[in-house]
Amino acid sequence: MDKPFTVTLTGTLRQVMTVFLLGTVFSVMCCPEPVQAQGKGSRPRVGVVLSGGGARGAAHVGVLRVLEELRIPVDCIAGTSMGAIVGGLYAMGMPVDELERMTTQVDWNEIFTDDIPRSSEVYRRKSDRNYYLSSIDFDLEHGVRLPMGIITGKRIDLFLRSLALNAPDDFDTFPIPFRAVASDIVTGQQVVLSKGDLARSLMASMAIPGAIAPVEIDGRLLVDGGVTQNLPIDVVREMGADVVIAVNIGTPLSREENLTSFLSVLDQTTNILTNRNVFAQVYGSTAEGVVIEPVLGDITTASFERMHDAVRAGERAAMDRADELERYAVEGAVYDRHRQDRMSRARPVPRIEFVKMEQRSFFGSDALLRLIGIRAQGVMQKQILARDIFQIYKRDDLEDIDFEVIEQDGKNGLLIKARERGRTRHTVDLGIELSSDLDNDNSYRLLLKYTMSGLNALGGEWKNEIHLGQNERYFTEFYQPLSPYAWRLFVAPYAEYRDNVIDLYERYDAGNPFATYDIQRTTLGMDIGIQMAEYGEFRFGYAWGRSKSALDTGFQALPEEENDEGAYRLMFVFDQLDSPFFPRDGMRFSSAYHYSRKNLGADDDFETLECAFTGAVSHERHALTLRARGDTNFDTARGISRGFYLGGLFNLSGLNTDQLYGNHVAYGGIIYSYRILDLFPLLGKGLYAGVSLESGNAWSVRDDVDAADIVTAGSFFIALDSRLGPAYIGYGLAERGVSAAYFSLGAIRF
Known part of the structure; x- marks a missing residue:
């Protein structure tokens, strides 16, 4: 009798019974070579x-x-x-x-x-994912189509x-x-x-x-x-x-x-x-x-x-x-x-001597190949090949991409097959922002974005955003590229309405606000700019609008306002961070200059400049994030609607959100985090613990800006980076004994 076919199964069965075989030889009549039946005396298959x-x-x-x-x-x-x-x-x-x-x-x-490294993603899509957490595609013929998996697996x-x-x-x-x-x-x-x-x-x-x-x-x-x-x-x-x-x-x-x-x-x-x-x-x-x-x-x-x-x-x-x-x-x-x-009988890895693009797309083959930098000659590096072709697939104007080895004139080549989306794409993006100091400062916002893309041969898109909650926002923009390349000119007319609620506090009193203002702003504008592939964006444009600030509750600390606004604006963003929430590598720098003049339609002349920087480095499970911010209106503007705010978790922790107000703001901070738990990739990145050290302040008049006034603050926190977005639980402590506990779901704005 043959030796038993033994198995030990896990779980409650500690040992599985042995199964004895009869010792007969199994014969298969239709099995192909090399596992066809062998003659008597040959080794078992x-x-x-x-x-x-x-x-x-x-x-x-x-x-x-x-x-x-x-x-x-x-x-x-x-x-x-x-x-x-x-x-x-x-x-x-x-x-x-x-x-x-x-x-x-x-x-x-x-x-x-399904994500490419964020640093490699086209900036326009990258900026969307700073706040929106999930997407749903649909078309007018088939309606809403929920995905059949968390990822497509492409x-x-x-x-x-x-x-x-x-x-x-x-x-x-x-x-x-x-x-x-x-x-x-x-x-x-x-x-x-x-x-x-x-x-x-x-x-x-x-x-x-x-x-x-x-x-x-x-x-x-x-x-x-x-x-x-x-x-x-x-x-x-x-x-x-x-x-x-x-x-x-x-x-x-x-x-x-x-x-x-x-x-x-x-x-x-x-x-x-x-x-x-x-x-x-x-x-x-x-x-x-x-x-x-x-x-x-x-x-x-x-x-x-x-x-x-x-x-x-x-x-x-x-x-x-x-x-x-x-x-x-x-x-x-x-x-x-x-x-x-x-x-x-093993086939060798083919030596690639040419690369061809077969696509149903308005992009030329050369343009698509430049996006990934594919070069012929030699045996392909397999993982690099897959990574680079995936970069093309992640373009919003392509529905699918595939590749195979072909032979032409006695030479092996790589055929990349790209298929453009055959119809206008409709996408709904969802997000949420909840924050609380677990006492008296609570806010929420529901975020909704609807985008129609692929409206024309150059990839025009119409984007609409609605933010509901304490700070409402309604925004619409028609974005029209003027070329098919990764670095491309664009024009973008837009309209925006904001309704923000601003609480005013005694400078270092974390109690209830003494006044609440409602600030409404309507803006119409037109930008021209350059999308710098995955690196960022430059915009120059004109904006006209009206703003109104009115006392909602409490004592009137600042005058109510109603202003016409007309200004040129200049904006630049360079973004190579690997994550907007828990960065481990790269940097992001943004600046915005606002030049308002009476001859442009404004009630008065003023200027503002806003700059922000984030950089990150990491080693294994450790990460260090550096942040800096500076805002000023050059003492040319007055009024609650034209100032800047500071306060909240990682923005002078211990203070309430936007507790400090002024015409000039300076801030610097360093955040250390340690990844204590990894999540399965389909669920998110991981669980983190960390501490922060921060300093900064807000001043009303430039002559009052003094390093001696800098407020020092810090925090310790636990954070989760999941598919549903980031979540934070933390405790902050600032000078003069000011402290606050925090819970936040969604992006923390900086």
């Missing part, structure tokens, strides 16, 4: 099965390395999710060392997002495509025949993928339901194979395997004391369902073989930074079963011939 499990799947690489060291030939492979990625790339000929580099050195947190798709450039369409012609397992989200059936686009098949096998949008293949909507079959032993049996070496890296069931939240209960539910289909595969199989379960401890499906540890765990687990595995080993010379034959 070995099939490897790799389960899904996210970052834990790096353990598969360690197991494959040990199988090679033990000289165990692999005749076919089937995999699910991360097991499909590792198995598919290995089957098409990727060496184990390269597989390990791929799994351990790639930034998976970046790949599992970045993952391009990454996999760059790795599978040399993969044949028939998975049976791989050096090792291969199958990827996915699930039909419509019927709930298991789907075994044996041909077609390898990258797309791998993408389908790992499309986590709800997190990554389903992948359509042959008219079926496919999601992660773990939904139906996380350890597809039956698939390699159908491929002709006599012996099955299965690697299960599924997450163990949690103990009762660890089920402490609804998230842990949801996670446990998923693991129960997955472990159940694994259990059914193991006990339902009559195959001879071994199930290997690496001990991965606290390495979770999202622990991408620990994939190196997972590789080592896979090696240890396989070596622990070496006595059983060696039954399927062959002599050195036999294994060498097997390996040489396998590698001889």
Whole structure:
């Protein structure tokens, strides 16, 4: 009788019963070379099965390395999710060392997002994301379309495509025949993928339901194979395997004391369902073989930074079963011939000698290629290729992009296929801003932006914003580029209405305000400018309007006003921060100059200048942010509507929001933060703890500006950077014993 096919399943089952096999040889009549039936006396055909499990799947690489060291030939492979990625790339000929580099050195947190690095994003879209947190696309024909996943997965798709450039369409012609397992989200059936686009098949096998949008293949909507079959032993049996070496890296069931939240209960539910289909595969199989379960401890499906540890765990687990595995080993010379034959059938990575663009877009090929800096000649750097092409995809005027290797006149080339959006795009962006000092200073704003883009061949767009709450804003702008290039001229007529509520406090009294003013401003204007690709924007324009300030409650400290306004304005922004909320690298500088004159339509002559700077550096989990700000009206303006404000969390912490008022403001601050917890990329970035040290003040008259008046303040805080936006809980303390606690959801304006 053959040695049992043993398996240890996680969770409440400490050890699984052994299943004895009858020892009969399984025959497959229709399996293609090289896993067709062999004659009597030949070695058994070995099939490897790799389960899904996210970052834990790096353990598969360690197991494959040990199988090679033990000289165990692999005749076919089937995999699910991360097991499909590792198995598919290995089957098409990727060496184990390269597989390990791929799994351990790639930034998976970046790949599992639809975002390009913020520093590389076109400035206009970058500025939108400073305050708006989510987007919904719709069209007039189909109405509102909620996304089928938190991310589309396009970045993952391009990454996999760059790795599978040399993969044949028939998975049976791989050096090792291969199958990827996915699930039909419509019927709930298991789907075994044996041909077609390898990258797309791998993408389908790992499309986590709800997190990554389903992948359509042959008219079926496919999601992660773990939904139906996380350890597809039956698939390699159908491929002709006599012996099955299965690697299960599924997450163990949690103990009762660890089920402490609804998230842990949801996670446990998923693991129960997955472990159940694994259990059914193991006990339902009559195959001879071994199930290997690496001990991965606290390495979770999202622990991408620990994939190196997972590789080592896979090696240890396989070596622990070496006595059983060696039954399927062959002599050195036999294994060498097997390996040489396998590698001889692997297609080499193509040498790219030209790059072509095939697009249905008003952009010329040269213009699109310049956006990413693709250059021909030589073997492509795969990850760089995927990253650069993704940069094109993130342009708002393109709906999709793909690439493939083509042959022309005996030369290999890269064909990039870009498809422009076929109709006007309608987008709704949503945001929220809540802030409270947990005492008497509370405010909220709901943010809504509606944009119609792709209105003409040059990418004209109409943007409309509504901010509801304590400070209302209504804004509309028609933005018309004058060229198709990344650096391009534009014109932008606009109209704006603001209704702001301003509280006035005794200078260092954090109690109730002694007066509240309502300031209304209506503005019509026209700007011309230059969009400097991802770097920023320059604008020059004329604005005319009316402003009115009126006492709402309390004592009248300043006169009520009603003014006509007419001015030239000059604005410049350079923005290369990697995040508007929790920056770790880069800098941002902005300035705005307002030149108002009677002959331009204003009631009086005055000027204002506003400048702000933010810079950030980081090391591992530590980050340091420097901030500075200076505003002045040169003592040329008077009135509550033309002054500047300072106060609030990170803006002289300890004071109420906008507690200090004056015609001149100076501020400097430094914020230290430490990332204490990483979030799964689909949920956000992480949880932070930090402290800040700040100084500044506001003065009414320039002659009163004195360094001796500088107010020193600081804070300590806990902050969350999530897909729903930033959230802060902090406590601030300023000079003279002024202090405040803070809770904030949404962007903190600086």
